[in-house]
Amino acid sequence: FLGVATLGATISEPWWGRLLFFALSMAIGVFAIFRAAKEKNRLTIGLSAIATALIAILSIWQLSGPVSSFFTPTPETEPRPLPLPPHLHGAPDPLKDRFVGRAREFLELDAAWEGIVSGKSSTQSPTRTVGIIAWGGFGKSTLARQWLWRRFEKSHKDTPPDKIQNRPDALLWRAFQAGEGADAFALAAISYFSDRPGLELDDIPNGSGQRIAALRAAIGERRYILVLDGLEVEQDATRREGFGRLESAFLRDLLRAHTAGRLGQGLLVVTSRLPLTDIESNDAYDTIDLERRALNDDEVRLLLKLEGVREITESELAELIEISGRHPLALKTLANILAKHNGGRAAGWRKFDSDVFDIPPGQEKQRHLWRVLGWTDRLLQETERRVMSTLAHFREPVHPDWLYHLLAPGDILSSRQGYVIPAKAGTGSSARDGKNNGRVPSYSPEELALPGEPITGREIRDALDALVGLQLLRRDQNNDRYAMHGLVREHFRRSKVSARDGKNKASEDQTQIHTRLYRLYTSIIQPVWRPDGLDGLRPLYEAVYHGTKAGLHAEARTDVYRDRILRGTGSGGFYSSGKLGAFDAEIEAVTHFFDEPWKTLSPNLSPADQAWLLSEAAVRLRALGQLREALAPMRAGVDMAVEQENWSEAAIRASNLSELELTLGNVTAAVEDGARSVTFADRSGAWDMRMIMRTTHANALHQAGQREHAMALFIEAEKMQAENQPQYPRLYSLWGFRYADLLLAEAARAARHPNATYSDRAPLRGADNQNRRTGRVDKAEGRIHREKDHREAVDARGTRLSTLPSTFQAGDSEAQATPNDRSAFPRGNVGTRTPPHFDAGTREKLIAACDAVTERAKEALPIAKRNNWLLDIALDNLTLARAALYKTLLPIERKPRPQGASLPPDIETHLTAAVDGLR
Structure with missing residues (x-):
């Protein structure tokens, strides 16, 4: 009995083999109990019964484990992604044992990383972002680098660095340099975390949101540390409202997404001379202000000693502290001078000093450093x-x-x-x-x-x-x-x-x-x-x-920027912006031609060059989402083109200005500048300019609620298109999309507000009508804020896309029959006072409008696909989805469509294609 049970206990696999031996031992136990009962041996009966019962209990316990595991298998967890080797771009070498002080700061950084690793913190959420903030020379970069060495690289007793617990799976250090721009960082970050070092800028998305998504996918489940060193070169240093704000939308979004925990499990360490005003100080963001944490006397003495000053008295120490202001860079500089030129003695330091030294304007706080740096001029x-x-x-x-x-x-x-x-x-x-x-x-x-x-x-x-x-x-x-x-x-x-x-x-x-x-x-x-x-x-x-x-402004603009960086402005040109999407680098380059950014260009440039650069600045600012900053150069560009009587350029710039003002909600100004673009286009005599500018003006009128006037301009523009390109008689691309938006306007409103009707009653007058149509008037700023509904969001995206080229060129599409779209369009104004019913006649007109728009888009989409016109494909899919959606959601007679009614599957297909294309 004991031998069989022991043998069963030693079997680990398979589990049923162990149970088989246990069953055999129980059978032996039962037989032993039977024999003992016949012999009336009570002791043997008791021992055999207890042993058999124990084996039975053990068998049941063993059986429950395998059976449970067999029927409900534990899902296999995906393996963590492989760690990446650290990438320390521009990082200083660690001082190792020559580093002085900052024990408190090390503890704060350690606590932040431990909170990330464990997911727990003494506060409500772990500290995900640490800003090491101080003016130059306080050792921000040195502190961050020393912490990494101390925490992850320094061997602890018998533990080699690669065996240290809680090491990050990825470590990226990025030192920012003036003129490098956020584009280079975005490329470096996505390349590193995706482990694809051969990526180029045109291999990653252009938009900030898409870049953040790509970075999140590349990081995956890795625990990471990201160090942004010297971030002040990307911040607004002007002492105005935007002080400390990051100029790059990608960097702003990265900072906010990471701090909110949307990038994954990681710690972001930022060193900067300026405060990080794009995020709020809270549990997830901690600031280490080195200017308020000066080195004490013992730490100053040790620093001087490590840098070579071996002989120093208490009075000399006090004098050097006064001269340096405890500024770490000033201390290191004077220590090296004393070590190299004074035999390592503090005595006699006055022979290097002078009461006369140059302090740059606005940097009086750093007078101690400038005084010590002045020593080098004499040495x-x-x-x-x-x-x-x-x-x-x-x-x-x-x-x-x-x-x-x-x-x-x-x-x-x-x-x-x-x-x-x-x-x-x-x-x-x-x-x-x-x-x-x-x-x-x-x-x-x-x-x-x-x-x-x-x-x-x-x-x-x-x-x-x-x-x-x-x-x-x-x-x-x-x-x-x-x-x-x-x-x-x-x-x-x-x-x-x-x-x-x-x-x-x-x-x-x-x-x-x-x-x-x-x-x-x-x-x-x-x-x-x-x-x-x-x-x-x-x-x-x-x-x-x-x-x-x-x-050399003129030479640099022509020979370097236009001819080599952009590769010209004609067909195949605009390489850096159009092909690479390097808008951060582009805006940095264009800034150099301005004496005062976005207002005053260098007088070394000709009027024609100035007008061109104003337009380029406006386009790039708009592409980066700096819409209000783009207004000034765009307006100045229009005025300069008018002065030069360059009517084509004046029309293009006035059109872009109208679209920008519409995006910002300044509808009245958008209508006025749209009208100017039509006037300038007519003076140019170019039929395509005249056609395009009418659609710009019509779109602004549509958003202002003047849809009868807008309809007339769209019809006139389409007539010009048919007359000059009879094989392509319809408006297409963005211009056709805007026309379709007008044709769908009533159906869109009916679908959203099924109890409203649209009759030919007199519209409301004055500001009341405009306010109802466009939103509210901001009395403080005197501009109108439009409702952020689905249609207007689409319009805003469309206008932004339209501004990327510096010139408008009419494309081609195949000949299609043009139905009488106006007959399918129900008259009336959005601001109309309407009775509380929805008649069948109005519904038929709205359905006819949806069908007419669907017909136009279905004819245009195959043509766009054959020619691989990506914007046209996206807009046509969006138009098809909208027309089908509004038609489906239109109320039936006086009743709204039932809740939960199914939508045609084509709607999701077209919407998905539209979103993918617009990205």
Whole structure:
């Protein structure tokens, strides 16, 4: 009995084998009880009964487990996605054991990450976003990098870094640089989290919402840490209402979505000089303000010691604290100077100091740092000062080869020359392949070299080593480039001229260096005429910046921006905006041509160039959702085109202005500018302009409730279309969509408000009628806010899409018969006072209108598909869905349609196709 039971207990699989042995042991037990009873052995009977009962209980327990598991199998959980290697773009090296202080900040960051990992927090929700906020030089980036090293990279006793618990599955550090833009970050983030390093900008969606969705899908179930370092370059630094607001819609949406927990399980760490005003301080967002958490005396002493100041008394420590203001960057700078030039002693520091030092306007709070940086002006050798001043005028880390062209032209042949273009960025059309009319400019060594005595390549390398030793420069071991702190850059960027030289000499020096950098970027750093991808365009965007700083606005606009970045404005042009969708980089480039953003352009540009740039600025601002900012350049562009009597451009710009005003709810202004666009188009004499502008004006009139006038203009526009292209007699694309919107207006209202009727009664007069039609009047701002119903949302989307091209061109479609649409359109006004009934005659007219619109869209859709007109396909599908929906929802005689009535399946099909196309 015991042997069989023990053998059964040792069997793990299969489960029925174990039960078989238990059953056999119970049979033996029962037989033993029977034999003992015959022999009247009570002790044996008792022991056998107890043992058999225990085996029976064990068998039942074992049986319940396998049976339950057999009938209700546990679903297999999906494996977590594989971790990604950390990507630290532009991150400083950790100081490791040389880091001083900030124990409290480390604890706060640790607590935030533990809350993310566990999903629990001492507060109601875990802290998902931590902002390390302080002015420059307080060690924000250093703190964030040191925390990552301390938490995830430093070995703890016998635990190697890769075995540390709660490591993130993905870690992305992104250092933001001036001129780089949010497009580059969006591409980098989606590429990293999707583990697809070969992605280009045209491989990811253009819209902010779509990019957020793509990023969320790429992150998946990974636990992640995302560090946005130096985010102030993407924030509004003007001390106005929008102070601290992120300029990029994608970055704003990312910040809000992550903080709300909609991106997944991760921690976002932001370092910035400016507050993050796009999110509110709450449980999910915590701010670490380093300016209010100064280093104490012991921490200052330790920092000075670690940087090489070995001899310091209490009085000297107090003096250095007063000089530095406990500012970490000022302390490190003076410590390195004392270590290198004073034998590591604090005594005698006054010989480096001066009461006269330059403080940039508006930065008086940083006077301690500027005072200490002034020490370098008296300590650096001439070659070191020239190298620092040259490096400071770049906006990105600099390869030493670039310095050879500027400072050591005699050693150019021994250098590698130029910029190593990434594989895809280097593809494209080179001027040297003979495939383009344009060409990359070629400059002699003298034209690239900066004024002054040339130095040697050896002297440049020695100067770079000395500056790294002073920690004024940081060398990136991965790409052999040199970077510096932003405030150090600002100090050395300011021209060092004597008082007798004056401001004119300083301005002349600035012009000289920006001219050389402009030439360097357009010829050496980017030797490809029309490079592909955002990485390839980056040097050209930098060339635009330096060209405008040098006063070469006209040349930079034509030779670099228009011809190389946009690849022209004709067929196949607008590469950067149309193909890549790099609107953030585009708006940054266009800004450089303005003396005052969106108001005053440089006088170095011709009136025609100014008008063109105003239009480009308006289009790009509108594409980025900065609608109110787009109004000023758009209005100015209209006025300039009128002054030049360029009626086609005036018509286009007035039309765009009308659409923008309509989107913002300023219906009265939209109607007025729509009428102006018709006037300008008529003066141009171009039939397609005259046709298109009538539809713009008609759409504004429709939204203002003047539908009889709007109908007349649509009919007139379609007549022009039929006369000039008889094989394509109907309005199509956006213009046909707007016409259909007017034809469906009454049916749409009846479907939403089944108890209303539409008779030919006199409309309400004046503002009351307009208010009922368009919403409410905002007395404070004097504009009308329209109802956000389904139709108007569609119109707003349509008008935004229509503004992306800089010119309007009429397309083609196939010939189709045109029914008398006007006869199917019921007269009346939305503001009409109506009796409380719905007659059969009105319903028939509304059904006829739906059928007429359906017929138009069904004829147009196959043509659009054959020609792959994506916008037309989307709009035709949307029109078909709306017409079918309204027809289905129309009330029957005096009764509304029953609740829960089924809808035709084609409606969902068309709506899905429309949404996919409009994305």
